Amino acid sequence: KAGVTQTPRYLIKTRGQQVTLSCSPISGHRSVSWYQQTPGQGLQFLFEYFSETQRNKGNFPGRFSGRQFSNSRSEMNVSTLELGDSALYLCASSTQPPGTGGGGYTFGSGTRLTVV
Amino acid sequence: AQKVTQAQTEISVVEKEDVTLDCVYETRDTTYYLFWYKQPPSGELVFLIRRNSFDEQNEISGRYSWNFQKSTSSFNFTITASQVVDSAVYFCALVYSGGGADGLTFGKGTHLIIQP
Numbered sequence: 001k002a003g004v005t006q007t008p009r010y011l012i013k014t015r016g017q018q019v020t021l022s023c024s025p026i027s028g029h030r031s032v033s034w035y036q037q038t039p040g041q042g043l044q045f046l047f048e049y050f051s052e053t054q055r056n057k058g059n060f061p062g063r064f065s066g067r068q069f070s071n072s073r074s075e076m077n078v079s080t081l082e083l084g085d086s087a088l089y090l091c092a093s094s095t096q097p098p099g100t101g102g103g104g105y106t107f108g109s110g111t112r113l114t115v116v
Numbered sequence: 117a118q119k120v121t122q123a124q125t126e127i128s129v130v131e132k133e134d135v136t137l138d139c140v141y142e143t144r145d146t147t148y149y150l151f152w153y154k155q156p157p158s159g160e161l162v163f164l165i166r167r168n169s170f171d172e173q174n175e176i177s178g179r180y181s182w183n184f185q186k187s188t189s190s191f192n193f194t195i196t197a198s199q200v201v202d203s204a205v206y207f208c209a210l211v212y213s214g215g216g217a218d219g220l221t222f223g224k225g226t227h228l229i230i231q232p
Contacts, residue, residue, distance in 0.1 A: 033219050043207065045219030056218050088159055092220075100213050105151070105220060107161035 002027065004093050004108035012114045018079040021111045025072050025093030032074040033098070033105070034066060037088040046089075048098045049074055055098040078113075086115045118143045120210050122223035130231050131200055137193045137226045139208030145169075150184065150191045151209040151220065161207070167191065169213070195228075203230045 005024040013019050025032050033048035045058040049068035066076040072093075078085055090110045096103030119142040129135050141150065152164040165175065167184050175182050179196045195202055205227050209220040 035219070035222075042224045043209075043220075043222035045221070048219055058218060090159075090161060092161075098219075104163060104166050106163060107153070109158060109160040112159070 004091055004106055006089075006091050006108035006111050008111060009109065010112050010114075012116060013081050014116055015081055015083060017081050018077060019081060019113060020075050020077045021089055021091075021113070023074045023076075023091030023093075023108060025074070025091075026106055029093035029095050029103075029106075030072050031094040031096060031098060031103070032068055032072065033092045033094070034074070034076050035090045035092065036060075037090060037110070038084075038086075043090070046076065050097050081115045083115050086113060088112050118145070118148075118210050118212065118221040120208050120221050120223035122206075122208055122226050124226045125224070126227040126229065128229040128231060129198055132197050134194060134196050135198050135228065137195075137206050137208075137228065139191045139193065139223060141189050141191065141208070141210050143189075143210060143212065145212045147213045149211050149213055151211070152182065152191075152193050153207045153209065155205045155207060155225070157204075164193075164206075198228075198230045200230050200232050203228060
């Protein structure tokens with residue numbers, strides 16, 4: 001059974017540009033959540049999608065957005081990139097709706113974004 | 117608000133020693149899940165264990181064991197007879213199991229170094 005797939009693995013962008021990251025969950029998983037990992041702030045929750053609807057969002061500016069498609073694949077977009085957006089972005093999939101925790105969370109390998 | 121504290125930033129031990137990673141959490145919720153994840157240098161978060169707040173049974177899986185105590189809000193992780201391959205960053209995390217939860221709340225992580 002394939003795991004959670006995130007593309008691309010590495011990305012280098014310039015300040016002011018925008019970027020789109022992709023996450024394909026485990027087959028049958030309908031919940032996808034995104035996390036940002038930086039050395040200073042650690043792992044922080046960005047947002048979570050279930051059945052194509054954003055259910056929750058963390059404390060991030062509006063430059064961070066996302067969506068989920070009917071096949072449960074998800075994308076997140078960051079516009080007007082800042083140096084501080086450099087981070088490892090991790091995606092997790094789950095069988096259960098947000099907040100239940102019962103299905104557990106399986107993470108992908110992440111996308112490492114560097115903003116120069 | 118939820119909070120997870122991993123007071124040990126870094127632990128270094130010699131191979132075959134036992135090591136315990138501490139995790140203390142704060143939550144007003146009565147129903148929640150606790151997790152431990154391992155993050156090797158490759159970046160992917162590898163799931164180790166999930167524990168329901170109603171299940172205080174300790175668990176042993178091979179060289180790994182977990183001690184969950186609601187009275188002290190702790191969920192500690194012990195590796196017996198450590199091996200070099202156990203070297204990684206370990207994260208403890210919490211999620212409310214009711215609706216509207218804001219994803220996983222992670223601790224800052226403990227960097228475990230197993231020296232040969």
